Amino acid sequence: MKKLVPLSILVTVALLGITSYFALLVAPTEATMGDVQRIFYYHVSSGWVGMLCFFVNFVASIVYLWKRSPGSDALAAASAEVGVVFTGVLLLLGMLWARPVWGIWWTWDARLTTTLVLWLIYVSYLVLRRFSAGGQTQVLAAAFAVFGFVDVPIVYMSIRWFRTQHPAPVIGGGENSGMAPGIAHVFILTLVAFTLLGAWFVWLRYKLATEEQALESAHAQAALKGVA
Amino acid sequence: MTSIMFLKVAYIVAWLIYLGYLARILLRMKAVESERAELERTSARNAAASPLTR
Numbered sequence: 001m002k003k004l005v006p007l008s009i010l011v012t013v014a015l016l017g018i019t020s021y022f023a024l025l026v027a028p029t030e031a032t033m034g035d036v037q038r039i040f041y042y043h044v045s046s047g048w049v050g051m052l053c054f055f056v057n058f059v060a061s062i063v064y065l066w067k068r069s070p071g072s073d074a075l076a077a078a079s080a081e082v083g084v085v086f087t088g089v090l091l092l093l094g095m096l097w098a099r100p101v102w103g104i105w106w107t108w109d110a111r112l113t114t115t116l117v118l119w120l121i122y123v124s125y126l127v128l129r130r131f132s133a134g135g136q137t138q139v140l141a142a143a144f145a146v147f148g149f150v151d152v153p154i155v156y157m158s159i160r161w162f163r164t165q166h167p168a169p170v171i172g173g174g175e176n177s178g179m180a181p182g183i184a185h186v187f188i189l190t191l192v193a194f195t196l197l198g199a200w201f202v203w204l205r206y207k208l209a210t211e212e213q214a215l216e217s218a219h220a221q222a223a224l225k226g227v228a
Numbered sequence: 229m230t231s232i233m234f235l236k237v238a239y240i241v242a243w244l245i246y247l248g249y250l251a252r253i254l255l256r257m258k259a260v261e262s263e264r265a266e267l268e269r270t271s272a273r274n275a276a277a278s279p280l281t282r
Contacts, residue, residue, distance in 0.1 A: 024239070036231035039238045046242070085249050089242050096238040100231040197246070204253050211260045218264060222271050 012200055015193035019186065027186040039097040041190040047090040047115075048191055049198035053083030054122065054152050056202065061145035064138060073138045074209035075202075076145060077129060080122050082201045086194075087119045102165065110158040111166035118155050121148040 023041040030037035060076035063069065094112065095105045106112065125148060129141050159166055170177050179187060 020239070024235075034231055036235050038235055042239065042242050085245065089245050092241055092245075093238050096234050096241070100229075100234045201249065201253070204250075204257075208253055208257050208260065211257065211264070215260055215264050215267070218267055222267060225271070 008196070009200070012193065012196040015189070016197060019190040019193045022186045023190055028180060028182040030183070033101055036097060036100050039093050041187055042194075043090060043093040043097060044187070045190045045194035046086045046093065049194050050083045050087035050090055051152055051156070052195070053079040053086060053198060053202065054118070054149060057083060057122075057125075057145050058149040058152075061142035064142045065146070070213055071210070073142070074213060075206055076142060077126075077209050078202050078205035080125050080129075080145065081205055082198060084119065084122045084126060085201070086198060087115065087122070091115060091119060107165050109164040109166055110162040111155065111164050114151060114155045114158045118148075118151045121151055 019041070023038055027038065027041070029035055056079035057076050060072045060079060063072040064076060094115075098107075099105050125141060125144055128144060129137060132140060158164065159169055168177065170179055178184075
C-alpha cells in the first residue's frame with residue numbers, strides 16, 4: 001500500500017501531462033470550430049468527474065441514512081466538495097468555449113441552466129453542512145443530497161429531451177453522433193486521467209474529513225475531562 | 229481576443245483551480261494535524277498537573 005500511493009500519484013501526473021500534450025498539440029483540429037474545440041477535452045472530462053462525485057455523494061448519503069456511519073458521512077462531504085470544484089470548472093470552460101463559438105458567454109438553454117442549478121444545489125449542500133447547528137446536520141445533509149441528485153439525470157438527458165443551443169450528444173446520441181478516431185482516443189485518455197485526478201481529490205478530502213471528525217471528538221473528550 | 233487565447237485561458241484557469249484546491253486541502257490537513265498535536269500536548273500537561281493523577 002505504501003508503494004502504491006506514490007506510484008498512483010506518478011501515474012496520474014504522467015497521464016495528465018500526456019493528455020494535455022495530446023489534447024493541445026496532437027489531436028486533429030476540428031473542421032468547423034478550429035482549435036478552440038480543444039477545450040472540449042477538459043470541459044467534458046471535468047463534467048464527467050463532477051457527475052461521478054455527485055453519484056458517490058448520493059450512494060454515501062443513502063448509506064449514512066441507513067447505517068449512520070461517520071465514514072459514509074465523510075465520503076459524502078468529500079465527494080460533494082470535489083464535485084462542486086469539477087462542475088465549477090465545467091461551467092467556466094463552457095463559457096470560455098461559448099464566447100468565440102456562439103459569440104456569447106451564456107444562454108439560458110436547458111443544458112446550461114440545469115447544470116448551473118446542479119452546481120447551486122451542491123453549493124447549498126456544502127453551505128448547509130458548514131453553517132447548520134445542532135446534532136441533525138448530517139441527517140439533513142444526507143436527505144438533501146438524495147433529493148439533490150435528481151438533477152443529475154435531468155442534466156444528462158436535457159440535450160436529448162429539449163432542443164438546445166448546446167451541441168448535441170456525441171456519445172450515445174443516435175445515428176449521426178460520434179467522434180473522429182483521433183479525437184476519440186485523446187478524449188478517452190483525458191477521461192481516464194481526470195477520473196484518476198478526481199479519485200485522488202476525493203481520497204485526500206475524505207482523509208481530511210475523517211481527521212476533522214477525530215479532532216472534533218478529541219475536543220469533546222477534552223472538554224468532558226475539563227482539560228480543554 | 230482570438231480563439232487560441234480562449235483555449236489558453238481555459239487550460240490555465242482549469243489548472244489554477246485544481247492546483248489551488250489541492251493546496252487548500254493540504255493546508256487544511258496541516259492545520260488539523262497541528263491542532264490535534266497541540267490538543268494532545270495540552271491534555272498531557274493538564275493531566276500531569278491535575279491532583280487526581282498525582
